[in-house]
Amino acid sequence: MINQVTLVGRLTKDPEVKYTADGRPFLNMTIAVNRPYRNQQGVAETDFIYCTVWNKSAENTAKYCQKGSLVGVLGTIQTRNYEDKEGKKIYVTEVSVHTVRFMDKKRSDSSELLPILTIP
Amino acid sequence: MINQVTLVGRLTKDPEVKYTADGRPFLNMTIAVNRPYRNQQGVAETDFIYCTVWNKSAENTAKYCQKGSLVGVLGTIQTRNYEDKEGKKIYVTEVSVHTVRFMDKKRSDSSELLPILTIP
Amino acid sequence: MINQVTLVGRLTKDPEVKYTADGRPFLNMTIAVNRPYRNQQGVAETDFIYCTVWNKSAENTAKYCQKGSLVGVLGTIQTRNYEDKEGKKIYVTEVSVHTVRFMDKKRSDSSELLPILTIP
Amino acid sequence: MINQVTLVGRLTKDPEVKYTADGRPFLNMTIAVNRPYRNQQGVAETDFIYCTVWNKSAENTAKYCQKGSLVGVLGTIQTRNYEDKEGKKIYVTEVSVHTVRFMDKKRSDSSELLPILTIP
DNA sequence: TTTT
DNA sequence: TTTT
Numbered sequence: 406m407i408n409q410v411t412l413v414g415r416l417t418k419d420p421e422v423k424y425t426a427d428g429r430p431f432l433n434m435t436i437a438v439n440r441p442y443r444n445q446q447g448v449a450e451t452d453f454i455y456c457t458v459w460n461k462s463a464e465n466t467a468k469y470c471q472k473g474s475l476v477g478v479l480g481t482i483q484t485r486n487y488e489d490k491e492g493k494k495i496y497v498t499e500v501s502v503h504t505v506r507f508m509d510k511k512r513s514d515s516s517e518l519l520p521i522l523t524i525p
Numbered sequence: 526m527i528n529q530v531t532l533v534g535r536l537t538k539d540p541e542v543k544y545t546a547d548g549r550p551f552l553n554m555t556i557a558v559n560r561p562y563r564n565q566q567g568v569a570e571t572d573f574i575y576c577t578v579w580n581k582s583a584e585n586t587a588k589y590c591q592k593g594s595l596v597g598v599l600g601t602i603q604t605r606n607y608e609d610k611e612g613k614k615i616y617v618t619e620v621s622v623h624t625v626r627f628m629d630k631k632r633s634d635s636s637e638l639l640p641i642l643t644i645p
Numbered sequence: 646m647i648n649q650v651t652l653v654g655r656l657t658k659d660p661e662v663k664y665t666a667d668g669r670p671f672l673n674m675t676i677a678v679n680r681p682y683r684n685q686q687g688v689a690e691t692d693f694i695y696c697t698v699w700n701k702s703a704e705n706t707a708k709y710c711q712k713g714s715l716v717g718v719l720g721t722i723q724t725r726n727y728e729d730k731e732g733k734k735i736y737v738t739e740v741s742v743h744t745v746r747f748m749d750k751k752r753s754d755s756s757e758l759l760p761i762l763t764i765p
Numbered sequence: 766m767i768n769q770v771t772l773v774g775r776l777t778k779d780p781e782v783k784y785t786a787d788g789r790p791f792l793n794m795t796i797a798v799n800r801p802y803r804n805q806q807g808v809a810e811t812d813f814i815y816c817t818v819w820n821k822s823a824e825n826t827a828k829y830c831q832k833g834s835l836v837g838v839l840g841t842i843q844t845r846n847y848e849d850k851e852g853k854k855i856y857v858t859e860v861s862v863h864t865v866r867f868m869d870k871k872r873s874d875s876s877e878l879l880p881i882l883t884i885p
Numbered sequence: 886t887t888t889t
Numbered sequence: 890t891t892t893t
């Protein structure tokens with residue numbers, strides 16, 4: 406079982422961190438990813454992909470990104486469903502993001518420049 | 526701009542090819558992908574991911590797969606919207622699939638064993 | 646900057662954990678990945694991809710896999726170089742693996758069935 | 766069997782198309798991908814990943830990119846071996862690229878803005 | 886043999 | 890509800 410998503414695109418809005426009831430940071434954002442080809446009518450299209458970012462990555466995204474920022478996003482597709490006010494079942498598909506790369510930043514000011522262990 | 530999805534999971538139903546108005550084959554399927562970890566309540570969860578397969582891959586999937594078949598799927602996330610009967614805008618997120626790997630087949634009977642050019 | 650690799654293939658040997666000087670577990674393995682198409686001569690080819698697995702994933706791989714096991718592998722391509730005995734520079738490209746999925750195991754006995762937090 | 770690589774990084778040199786004996790265009794390039802974290806010594810590292818691009822993508826890469834261009838690369842890891850002048854077997858691991866995205870170009874002048882069919 |  |  407494999408479930409892996411890689412996106413590079415731009416934030417449609419300024420991001421904002423929220424917290425779960427038990428205090429975990431998260432952030433909802435939509436990534437605009439332009440398709441590489443025009444459609445049959447010659448129109449350049451864009452996918453607007455709904456993402457939830459978790460934990461430290463959520464905090465860093467809020468700190469380093471704004472509307473229009475170019476980001477790389479690594480995550481998984483998740484599905485869930487709920488009932489709306491009329492009792493109708495709504496199915497939601499979204500990307501749960503574990504890693505965000507800040508792609509218009511230079512390397513030196515990236516928020517994720519933290520120590521890791523070396524390969525021996 | 527990058528938009529790439531890799532899934533390995535099982536078909537929830539027997540697949541069935543359909544054709545667009547202008548004759549292009551396609552196939553809708555849902556892939557069940559078990560999550561690798563249990564949730565906080567100790568429950569093993571599954572994502573049910575809605576996919577559309579195109580062209581020759583659609584025909585091969587119908588030919589070689591059935592409910593329960595293990596497949597690898599390469600594609601992109603696409604979003605679209607339409608208005609339901611009450612005029613409410615519905616937003617849909619799905620995976621548009623360009624390649625399917627048949628993973629419970631042995632190599633010798635794979636439907637995709639066609640010639641390609643060699644690396645010089 | 647994005648660097649992401651997804652492989653599904655089989656171990657060419659029984660895996661064996663080793664430890665770095667400072668005690669970190671790691672494991673070297675080669676994954677055989679059959680190409681989906683035959684080459685111009687009609688021959689079915691296979692790529693033998695050298696991987697290094699780290700930490701807990703290394704220990705689990707040794708515990709749950711053997712020669713021939715089907716695994717999914719998530720990681721990054723890494724390059725390094727060293728000088729051989731004759732002082733010639735050797736360039737090495739390998740996959741540094743952070744996650745291994747055990748794909749011939751049923752879900753119930755997967756080694757990675759550990760608790761995670763739920764999505765709110 | 767799955768073999769998928771996604772990279773975003775910069776060309777280390779001006780690219781140049783070559784042709785196989787039977788006339789197929791190809792192009793060798795090295796992509797510099799900066800690692801997101803510093804190593805234990807506090808040094809920011811980079812992987813230099815050797816790639817071969819094929820066909821139309823090779824021609825477009827030569828046309829639209831130069832040393833330092835930011836590209837997204839989709840492909841597979843391939844391995845091969847040959848004997849050097851002293852009869853020693855040399856093992857090579859490289860990325861065979863099927864798609865290149867030109868990431869410092871604006872959408873309007875991308876070389877890959879060609880028609881595709883629409884989703885019905 | 887290495888890019889910003 | 891959409892970005893360059």
